[in-house]
Amino acid sequence: MENTLTRYCQGVDLEWLELSHDEHEIEKQKAQRAAELRTLKDEVSQLRLSYLQMMGQQLHGLSFNDLRHLERQLSNGLHSVEDKKKQKIIEENERLRKQVEELQRTVKTASYDGGEKEEESDSDISVTSLQLGLSCDGNKKRKASKSESLCNDSRSQVGSE
Template structure:
């Protein structure tokens, strides 16, 4: 007859518990040895009894097996951490891709594209957003224009102050340098002399003409002096006038 199944639980009897421990420990170590030999595996078994005694088995040395175990454990933890990080990054990448797609669609709709599929309420909301955006743009533009105008006004004031300072410097320099220019004489008013010719006898005409011409010459010479003309220039200009006077006098005598 085969052995029946026993319930796996703690054995309350200390003697039976110790006997069972010894039998099963020996069987476990034997199975571990057989596994290492048959399958060419590296097997290590560590057993502590209820009283604290140590029992172990290792097919390749306990320290070597434990060192290998620690390396594998660290590698497993690192791999697990890397896997979790990659999974989190992949999740974040997917979220970012979705947000980029939404933003691209919003941008297209803001410029009047991809409007199909929008309801009347969505279109009204889009129109409201565009209106607010236009108002914001206009406000910013006006602000920039006012800033530029204020900047130009300040530059103009600065230029006026600099010009005033330069003008004062020029006036100070003029006051320091003595004036070497001669004062210009005032212009004299020119009054032409009236010419009066009378009908006299021929013998008197020549003398009168000569006298009148002499008087006119003297008067005109004064005038020429006032005008700044030289005597030679004046004589050259008056010679034809004297000759014409003589001719006119002779003609009047012949008519008489």
């Protein structure tokens, strides 16, 4: 029984040592996290101040050299924005140029197809004329003479007034 009690006491001592060791580790981790949190808060505060200075605010504590450095940063940033804007404009112009070329090709193809249709309609007229026994030239001459007579009639009416 004494042996059992001795082992029990040793086990309790080990558990207490483990608990105190775990508590020590937990406290150590809490301290590390608190330090990390302070560091992050300081970094956020510094970034917020830099942002406000870039926006032209919170400039009262800056020296001449600090202001000159800030001006260079802003100037470099502005040049980068202008370069990016120019690049976007060039890309957009290129895209639009390709679109115009494609539309021009489409229009040329459509007008070429339309030209074939006119030729087909002329050939349809000539086939019809041949089937009726009319000459192709005669059909065009008759159309021309009708339009000329209409034009001549309108001139004569204008001349008589």
